[in-house]
Amino acid sequence: MDERQAPATVPALSASNVTVRFGGLVALADVAIEVPPGTIVGLVGPNGAGKSTLFGVLSGLLRPASGRVFISGRDVTGSSPQSRARLGLARTFQQPELFMGLTVRDHLVLGHRVRYEHRRLWSDLVDFRALFPPTALETEQVEALLELLGLTEIADTPAAILPLGLARLVEVGRAMATRPSVVLLDEPLSGLDIRATERLTAVFERVVSNSSDGLSLLMVEHDVASVLALSSKIFVLDFGHLIAQGTPSEIRADTAVRAAYLGDEDVTAEGTAAPAHTTTDRPTPDGVSPSGPPRHE
Amino acid sequence: MLQYVIAGLVLGGIYAIAASGLVVTYRSAGILNFAFGTLAYAIARFYYYLNTQEHWSIVPAAVLSILVLGPALGVGLYFALFRRLRLARPLTKIVATVGISVAIPPATTLIFGNQTILSAPGLAPQPVRVFNFMGVAVTMDQIIVYCCVVAIVVVGALVLHYTDVGLRVRAMVDSPAMTSLSATNPESVSLGVWAVSTGLAGLTGVLAAPIIGLDPGDFTLLMVSAFAAVVAARLRSLPVAVVVGLFMGIARNLVQYIFSNSSTISADIIPAIPFIVTAIFLIYFMIRGTGVDESERVGGALDRAILPQGDVPTGGSLGRPASPLGWKPPFLAFALLCLLPLFLKGFWVGLIGQGICLGIVFLSFTLVTGEGGMIWLCQATFAGIGGIAAAQLASMHGWPVLASVVVGGLIALPFGVLIGVLTIRLGNLYVALVTLTFGLLFDNLVFTQQTFANSGIGVNVTLPSFATSPRAFAYLALGVFAILSLLIVNLRRSTAGLALNAVRWSAAGSKTMGISVLQMKVLVAALAAFVAGIGGAMYALSLGTALPSNYSTLGGLVWLAVLVTLGIRSNVAALIAGLSTTLLAGIALVYLPSAFAQVTPILFGLGAIQVAKFPNGIMTENARQVLWAWGKVRSVSRSKRSPDAGPPVVVGGELS
Numbered sequence: 001m002d003e004r005q006a007p008a009t010v011p012a013l014s015a016s017n018v019t020v021r022f023g024g025l026v027a028l029a030d031v032a033i034e035v036p037p038g039t040i041v042g043l044v045g046p047n048g049a050g051k052s053t054l055f056g057v058l059s060g061l062l063r064p065a066s067g068r069v070f071i072s073g074r075d076v077t078g079s080s081p082q083s084r085a086r087l088g089l090a091r092t093f094q095q096p097e098l099f100m101g102l103t104v105r106d107h108l109v110l111g112h113r114v115r116y117e118h119r120r121l122w123s124d125l126v127d128f129r130a131l132f133p134p135t136a137l138e139t140e141q142v143e144a145l146l147e148l149l150g151l152t153e154i155a156d157t158p159a160a161i162l163p164l165g166l167a168r169l170v171e172v173g174r175a176m177a178t179r180p181s182v183v184l185l186d187e188p189l190s191g192l193d194i195r196a197t198e199r200l201t202a203v204f205e206r207v208v209s210n211s212s213d214g215l216s217l218l219m220v221e222h223d224v225a226s227v228l229a230l231s232s233k234i235f236v237l238d239f240g241h242l243i244a245q246g247t248p249s250e251i252r253a254d255t256a257v258r259a260a261y262l263g264d265e266d267v268t269a270e271g272t273a274a275p276a277h278t279t280t281d282r283p284t285p286d287g288v289s290p291s292g293p294p295r296h297e
Numbered sequence: 298m299l300q301y302v303i304a305g306l307v308l309g310g311i312y313a314i315a316a317s318g319l320v321v322t323y324r325s326a327g328i329l330n331f332a333f334g335t336l337a338y339a340i341a342r343f344y345y346y347l348n349t350q351e352h353w354s355i356v357p358a359a360v361l362s363i364l365v366l367g368p369a370l371g372v373g374l375y376f377a378l379f380r381r382l383r384l385a386r387p388l389t390k391i392v393a394t395v396g397i398s399v400a401i402p403p404a405t406t407l408i409f410g411n412q413t414i415l416s417a418p419g420l421a422p423q424p425v426r427v428f429n430f431m432g433v434a435v436t437m438d439q440i441i442v443y444c445c446v447v448a449i450v451v452v453g454a455l456v457l458h459y460t461d462v463g464l465r466v467r468a469m470v471d472s473p474a475m476t477s478l479s480a481t482n483p484e485s486v487s488l489g490v491w492a493v494s495t496g497l498a499g500l501t502g503v504l505a506a507p508i509i510g511l512d513p514g515d516f517t518l519l520m521v522s523a524f525a526a527v528v529a530a531r532l533r534s535l536p537v538a539v540v541v542g543l544f545m546g547i548a549r550n551l552v553q554y555i556f557s558n559s560s561t562i563s564a565d566i567i568p569a570i571p572f573i574v575t576a577i578f579l580i581y582f583m584i585r586g587t588g589v590d591e592s593e594r595v596g597g598a599l600d601r602a603i604l605p606q607g608d609v610p611t612g613g614s615l616g617r618p619a620s621p622l623g624w625k626p627p628f629l630a631f632a633l634l635c636l637l638p639l640f641l642k643g644f645w646v647g648l649i650g651q652g653i654c655l656g657i658v659f660l661s662f663t664l665v666t667g668e669g670g671m672i673w674l675c676q677a678t679f680a681g682i683g684g685i686a687a688a689q690l691a692s693m694h695g696w697p698v699l700a701s702v703v704v705g706g707l708i709a710l711p712f713g714v715l716i717g718v719l720t721i722r723l724g725n726l727y728v729a730l731v732t733l734t735f736g737l738l739f740d741n742l743v744f745t746q747q748t749f750a751n752s753g754i755g756v757n758v759t760l761p762s763f764a765t766s767p768r769a770f771a772y773l774a775l776g777v778f779a780i781l782s783l784l785i786v787n788l789r790r791s792t793a794g795l796a797l798n799a800v801r802w803s804a805a806g807s808k809t810m811g812i813s814v815l816q817m818k819v820l821v822a823a824l825a826a827f828v829a830g831i832g833g834a835m836y837a838l839s840l841g842t843a844l845p846s847n848y849s850t851l852g853g854l855v856w857l858a859v860l861v862t863l864g865i866r867s868n869v870a871a872l873i874a875g876l877s878t879t880l881l882a883g884i885a886l887v888y889l890p891s892a893f894a895q896v897t898p899i900l901f902g903l904g905a906i907q908v909a910k911f912p913n914g915i916m917t918e919n920a921r922q923v924l925w926a927w928g929k930v931r932s933v934s935r936s937k938r939s940p941d942a943g944p945p946v947v948v949g950g951e952l953s
Contacts, residue, residue: 059809085811097806099799110795114811117792121812124791131790171806178810 010073012037012216013058013089013182018067020053020240027053028064029240035182037214040204042231044224044251046260049237051220052094055184058218059091060084072181085114088181092171092188100160104151104170107159108142109134111177142177148210149173149203165196169203176207185219189226201226228252236260300433301554302547307439309546310446311505315523316530316538317449318497323532325466325490328382328390329726331854332397333498334520338513339405340367340495341502345417345511346409359420363499371495375488378906383487387725388672392861392908395854400902402513403895417506442504449497450539457535466490517851521737522546524730525571529578532726541578545570568741572734579731583722626920627869631779634872638771644887646767648879651839653774656875658832659860660781660868665825666857667866668789669818670801672729675716675736676829677853681845682709682739683830685749688756688843698761698838706830713826717819736850744845755844758837774835781828782868788824797821855898858905864914873916 013035020028028050035041045051056062058069060081068077071087079087099107113120116137124130146152149169154162159170168188175183185204189197208215221227227234228248236244236251238260244251251257315333323329330336340362347358374397382390419425421437428435457463465486468476477483502516509515522545530538549567556562638646658680665673687705690696696704716735720728744750764773788794799807800817807814837843859878864870878901885897907915 061805061808080813081805081808082811082813085809089809091809093805097803099802099806101798101802102795106795106798110792110799110812111810113792113795118811120792121796121816122793125784125788125793128787130787130792130794174806174810 010037011035011070012072012214013218014070015054015058016068016070018054018057018069019065020050020057020062021065027240028057028237031067031237031240031242033058033218033235033242033245035216035218036233037181037216038208038211039232040208040217040219040230042227042234043218043220043237044222044227044234045237048239049260050240051237052186053240054237055091055186055220059089059184085178085180086118088179089184090175090178090180090182091184092168092175092186094186094190096164096167096171098159098162098167098170098174100158103156103158104162104173105142105146105155107170107174108145108177109138111174112138112142115178145173145176148206149176150199164191165193165200168192168196168200172200172203172207179213180215181213182216182218185217185221187220187222189221189223197223197226201230204230298551298554299431301550303430303433303435303439305547305550306543307442307546308508308549309543310442311501311508311519311542312522312526312546313446313539313542314449314497314504315501315520316526316542317453317535318494318501319523319527320530320533320535320538321453321497322490322494323527325469326379326383326487328379328394329527329532329730330494331391331394331520332401333494333501333523334516335398335401335513336367336370336495336498337502337505337519338511338516339401339502340370340499341417341506341516342405342409342511344499344503345414345506348418355418355420355422359503363496363503367496367499368492371491371493372488374495375491379491380484380487381910383483387729388666388861388865389908391672391726391729392858392905396858396862396902396905396908398517398902399855399858399905400899403898403902405513407893407895407899414511417511419507420503438504438507445500445504446539446543450536453535462486462489514851518737521571521734524734525574525578528575528727528730531582541574545574565742569738572738575731575734579723579727627867630869631782631872634869634876635772635775637876638768638775643767645880645883646771647839648883649876650767650771650774651836652876652879653771653778653872654832654835654839654875655856655878656832656872657774657778657781657835658829659856659871659874660778660785661825661829661832662857662860663865663868663871664785664788664821664828666861668785668794668797668801669821669825671717671720671818671822672725672732673716673822673825674729674733674854674857675739675850676825677848677850677856678736678739679709679713679826679829680833680836680853681744681848682712682833684833684837684843684848685744685756685845686830687834688758688837689748691758692756698759701758702831702834702838705834706827709830709833710823710827713822713824713829714819716826717822718815721815721818733850736853740845740850744848749843750845753844753846755837755842755847757842759841760838770839774839777831777835778872781831784824785868793817793820855901859901861908862901862904862915864916867914867916870914870916 011034014033016032018028018031018033019026031050031054033043033054043051043054053062057064057067060069060076060079060083064077068075070076071084071089074087076084076087076089099110102110120129143152146155149172151166151169151173154166159167162170172183172185172188188200188204192200204217204219208217219227219231228251231248234244234246234248234251235242236254236257238256243256243260244254246254315337319330319333322333343366344358344362347353347361348355353361378393378397382393385393419438420441426437428437428440455463457466465476465481468479468481469483469486476486505516505519509519523542525545526538526541529541548570552566552570553563556566638649641649658676661676661679662673665671665676683702683705685705686708687698687701690701690704691698716732720731723731749756760770761773764770788797796807796812797817797820799810799812800814804814807817833848834843836847840847856874856878860871860874863874863877881897881900885894889896904915911917
């Protein structure tokens, strides 16, 4: 049996009581989060809220001071990032971490082989299999993924010359090639224009709905409007504390969330947010920036 | 004991000045100047020429050497080379400065002659006055060193912290890009820094010459201590560099005090001091969790956006290297090189055999640096381990020669694994410094043992019975080269090759997709050490002896320079680099007057400097130009056939 399969009631990814300290600074305080299978979950919060730190903890790149992390019910708190990847966790990065010496196709092929043919990391060296054409399964799955993400035309382009939007898509593709159960998406829409944003959000919806294995996405994003539109559940962090969780409509109505985004004074003055008078540039939970519509750099 | 401490402070002071020069140039120009020692030597040699040979008095000779020639060299090198390096990849920066360090000593010999200088003057008038300080004799030369250290630290701190120039330099450290946007010309700041830094090199050289003599090798060894101080300073802290430099000078003399000057224990411990200091500080940094990756703290966000993250991708797919012409031209080139032994005779066939063996050693650079992206400067040491081990097994224990060669490679392998594991968390420059120090430690501590050095003649090793003629041996070497090349080609195309490429570009990205960075780096380190060991053993066979001095770490720097000049990721470039090294030396020996014997290393050095212009190597660059010309020819012939055909499309700087 595939070690990554678990009963449907078990969250694909969960963390409990996670605390991270950097010297005297508490970056995360007793945070708990849960990602059910087959869903898109949002993680929002202002800059410095601890979102990327939580991603670091979940993916194994950061060790928490306390707390536990589970993948499909299995405790992976002490596991390395590569062990977690083999258990079905994949991620993208705020600044795309592509392999500049490889083409788009190479990224997906590597992801596929790491997942399906891990032994080839060593066996290729002695059986010279790499000098022969790839297997039909590999070709079929990689081509299907390229097609799904709309990357077929640039499959043989070096990653080094890709624009940001395509680089983010390749990162998603690389993550998908490992056939994960959960993908952590770290600000996947930042720096993208409206067209690229629409394209990528459509891809996210498609990969989740097309997945037969109950693929889940956990997305950190400043474009709150997109998060509200995509997610079935949202967690809100502020200064390392989990201040709210719920459905998009619950989050929209949450006073603490509005306060975190707009400042206490503006919320308490009228009992609701006062977007026009804030001095911060944080977008509101409605996705509307105090100084105008959401910006796409 | 006080006498030892005071004398140690002199040597430590020289280390401190050298370390200061390195830190200042690294902080402001982003380049760790591996040529600092040879620049110091060249300027000190010029001072000797003026003062001793031309009988100039001290002041004008010192002014012309330290305050005129030093800065002028810095300015000249800046315009010729350093200004191109700011945005270059780490390997290019290292190799370009190594190129200078390779070219300068023979150029100096060419200009001033190759006489052995046993005693060089310092800045103190002759005869040197001696003072009595607390019962200890202190010479005027020593007092001048103390004064120079104090002056450099005080003036350096004052200029950096309280002047407009210092403000601009510090701004350059934080963000060169933002500095230029603030109406400060980074070029003029860099120019000034290089002039000051080379002046400091001159001062180091003139001060050090009376103590260590005037030999380029000794100056390079002096730099090893300075490099250790620079590592302790995490490449940036001037006060720490000075303090650690002084400490190492004192430590060196205290060892002599404790174990006596002539004891073998002193002789063993003293060369190890820089390595021990480097290791202690690196372990300390890791335990504290402070980064040991120089790229972590370079510039601001804008700088990171415009700085390259490594070498320039040259295309290729499924791990294939930069070979814009495909596999046929390299294969054809290899086939043509295979014909060489048939058309040459005697002496030249022997040189070809040696060149091919060096080509095998160069394949280890192709693996560890070209494929693994790790800048290791101790491949010559691994070659030496393989060569010496094979010779010992074959000659002393009666093993079959070829089995000894293979076992020699296997004995080198764990050393590669050890270095790979030890340097896994270090940035490129730290790796380069650690491996350089390791290599020099091995040169001075292990290879000098009588069992290996055999009174300077090495251990003889005989050729296998089926390859006793130079031509047969050349083909045996070619066979070994071909097998190892095939293994490397397979590695590049394999899943491990893809994973290696992935690890090279993004450790975090690799880990989160299930690849072990440690495993990949150790794999390539082990393979590279094994190949170097095999190459070293074959080289010993080609020479008939395993002589430790043939595998010196400094010689290995020349090898790296030659290979990077031609192409660090190409197997054929490794073969041509090996053949060039031996054949050019042979041509110089046979056809050029003895005065021009230094031309070959100068050419190698100048070639390495060209890396700044062609980072992927001359062969790759030429291949691109051939490809471009071929594309032009094809497009013209197409347009003749089809008048509507457009010009060739350029994608990402390459013809598609």
